[in-house]
Amino acid sequence: MDKPPVKIDIALVHYPVVNKNGETIGSSVTNLDLHDMGRAARTFGVNCFWVVTPFRDQQALFAEVLEHWRSGHGARYNDKRGEALRLVEIVDDIDFMLAASTEKWGRPPLVLATCARPGMATIGYDEARQRLAAGEPLLVLFGTAWGLAPEVLERASGTLPAITGCGEYNHLSVRSAAAIILDRLQGER
Amino acid sequence: MDKPPVKIDIALVHYPVVNKNGETIGSSVTNLDLHDMGRAARTFGVNCFWVVTPFRDQQALFAEVLEHWRSGHGARYNDKRGEALRLVEIVDDIDFMLAASTEKWGRPPLVLATCARPGMATIGYDEARQRLAAGEPLLVLFGTAWGLAPEVLERASGTLPAITGCGEYNHLSVRSAAAIILDRLQGER
Numbered sequence: 001m002d003k004p005p006v007k008i009d010i011a012l013v014h015y016p017v018v019n020k021n022g023e024t025i026g027s028s029v030t031n032l033d034l035h036d037m038g039r040a041a042r043t044f045g046v047n048c049f050w051v052v053t054p055f056r057d058q059q060a061l062f063a064e065v066l067e068h069w070r071s072g073h074g075a076r077y078n079d080k081r082g083e084a085l086r087l088v089e090i091v092d093d094i095d096f097m098l099a100a101s102t103e104k105w106g107r108p109p110l111v112l113a114t115c116a117r118p119g120m121a122t123i124g125y126d127e128a129r130q131r132l133a134a135g136e137p138l139l140v141l142f143g144t145a146w147g148l149a150p151e152v153l154e155r156a157s158g159t160l161p162a163i164t165g166c167g168e169y170n171h172l173s174v175r176s177a178a179a180i181i182l183d184r185l186q187g188e189r
Numbered sequence: 190m191d192k193p194p195v196k197i198d199i200a201l202v203h204y205p206v207v208n209k210n211g212e213t214i215g216s217s218v219t220n221l222d223l224h225d226m227g228r229a230a231r232t233f234g235v236n237c238f239w240v241v242t243p244f245r246d247q248q249a250l251f252a253e254v255l256e257h258w259r260s261g262h263g264a265r266y267n268d269k270r271g272e273a274l275r276l277v278e279i280v281d282d283i284d285f286m287l288a289a290s291t292e293k294w295g296r297p298p299l300v301l302a303t304c305a306r307p308g309m310a311t312i313g314y315d316e317a318r319q320r321l322a323a324g325e326p327l328l329v330l331f332g333t334a335w336g337l338a339p340e341v342l343e344r345a346s347g348t349l350p351a352i353t354g355c356g357e358y359n360h361l362s363v364r365s366a367a368a369i370i371l372d373r374l375q376g377e378r
Contacts, residue, residue, distance in 0.1 A: 005355070032221060036362045045355030080360040164377045166194070166234030171269040173225045176368035179361065180376070183369045188353045 007105055007137035008186065010041055010178065011050035011097060014058075016149035024151075027144040029058045031065060036175040037142075038084035044182040048104075049087040050097045050139075059090050066090075094152065101139055109137035113148055113156035114181060116163075116170040123158035125184040132185060140181065142174050196294055196326035197375065199230055199367065200239035200286060203247075205338035213340075216333040218247045220254060225364040226331075227273035233371040237293075238276040239286045239328075248279050255279075283341065290328055298326035302337055302345035303370060305352075305359040312347035314373040321374060329370065331363050 012033055015026035029051065041049045053059060066085050068074040075082040091097050102108045112128060132138050141148060141156060153159060162170055163180050172180075201222055204215035218240065230238045242248060255274050257263040264271040280286045291297045301317060321327050330337060330345060342348060351359055352369050361369075 036365055039360050039362055040365050042358050043352070043354040043361055080358070083358065084360065163232070163372065165232040165371070165375055169231050169269070169272065171228050171273065172232055172368065173228055173364075175362075175364060176225055176229050179365035179368045180372045182354070183352065183372065186354055187369070 005045055005047070006132050006186070007109070007135065008044075008046050008132055009048045009050060009101060009109065009137075009139045010037065010046055010182070011052055011094075011139060011141050012037060012174065013094070013141055013143050013148055013152060014051070014053040014055075015093075016151060017143045017145040018147055018149050020146055022146070024149045025145060026053070026055060029053055029062050030144070031062075033144070033175060034062065034065070034085060034088055035081065037178050038087055039081075040175075040179045040182050041087050042084040044186040046087060046182070048089055048101075051088055051090045052092075052094060052097060053090065054092050062090060094155070098139075101137070105137040107137065109139040110158070111139045111141065111156045113141045113153050113159045114143070114177065115147060115153065115159055116172070116177070118162045118164065118170070120153070120159045121161035124161060128160065129185050138185075140185070142178050144174060194234055194236070195321050195375070196298070196324065197233075197235050197321055198237045198239060198290060198298065198326075198328045199226065199235055199371070200241055200328060200330050201226060201363065202283070202330055202332050202337055202341060203240070203242040203244075204282075205340060206332045206334040207336055207338050209335055211335070213338045214334060215242070215244060218242055218251050219333070220251075222333070222364060223251065223254070223274060223277055224270065226367050227276055228270075229364075229368045229371050230276050231273040233375040235276060235371070237278055237290075240277055240279045241281075241283060241286060242279065243281050251279060283344070287328075290326070294326040296326065298328040299347070300328045300330065300345045302330045302342050302348045303332070303366065304336060304342065304348055305361070305366070307351045307353065307359070309342075309348045310350035313350060314370075317349065318374050327374075329374075331367050333363060
């Protein structure tokens with residue numbers, strides 16, 4: 001049986017993000033990110049999985065991929081993928097996403113950035129989990145490439161702690177980080 | 190600073206696993222599984238990431254891929270991948286892995302299977318976490334395709350609970366499930 005829905009969205013940002021050298025870039029959309037993060041989003045009760053890219057050719061390409069799984073041959077081969085990928089909304093930029101999200105929930109969501117660097121956190125998982133459970137809308141931002149650009153971090157209401165395991169290695173894939181963060185916010189305890 | 194090491198290995202099993210129809214098959218090794226699970230393994234202090242496949246052509250192909258990241262061009266481009274992929278050991282079968290693991294730790298590890306179906310669990314995350322912290326060697330088995338074959342489940346000492354979020358959708362990728370399970374066993378609390 002499904003638990004009562006909470007108001008949680010996730011976003012995978014392809015622009016603006018930083019590269020290895022800290023320069024602001026736009027990254028390519030990766031097919032597997034949509035599948036893995038879509039499946040995790042569906043598992044943990046996410047309402048919308050925003051995919052942010054300004055590149056029109058990539059938007060068109062991935063609209064076709066999504067169509068394949070949502071209602072094309074892929075939907076007949078494995079309908080669980082369609083169920084996950086139906087959560088995906090491709091949008092041009094963060095402004096559009098924030099406006100759409102605010103309209104959907106009737107108030108601006110608590111926008112939480114994620115970052116692999118330690119020492120950036122301003123809000124813990126327990127607090128975010130409690131606020132979500134209390135009915136507050138949450139939007140968790142994930143960066144591709146080497147992470148969200150500073151101008152995105154500045155626009156967020158807060159930053160969640162980096163995922164740390166046993167040491168200083170902080171090179172999880174964004175797919176793994178998103179799965180862990182959704183489990184920390186929404187997993188069964 | 191790194192926490193004191195614990196005795197944890199993970200294994201990604203490509204044979205015997207089951208397909209959509211419950212038949213026992215051997216699956217193909219997927220490059221991205223090695224990267225994502227290797228990075229998660231490195232993050233969470235895993236000692237060895239066993240990749241179990243009996244297919245010699247796949248063993249040879251992935252030995253080349255690993256070589257690229259461990260000491261070839263990939264190591265110079267991004268040494269964090271080499272650091273993760275150095276944990277990978279490709280082995281023929283589960284018997285060999287169990288013997289090697291027992292020899293390494295000086296005793297047989299607690300072998301824990303994972304399964305997406307609810308109702309299969311025989312040991313909880315808290316207990317596994319405590320036994321690991323107390324010094325017991327653990328080996329966590331992950332299945333590719335539609336999951337570990339029944340004969341693998343039977344050989345495990347126990348099965349960890351399925352990862353549940355908010356409902357009955359249980360179609361996480363093995364990469365996401367492994368990341369979440371490692372976080373539950375070893376993540377900072």
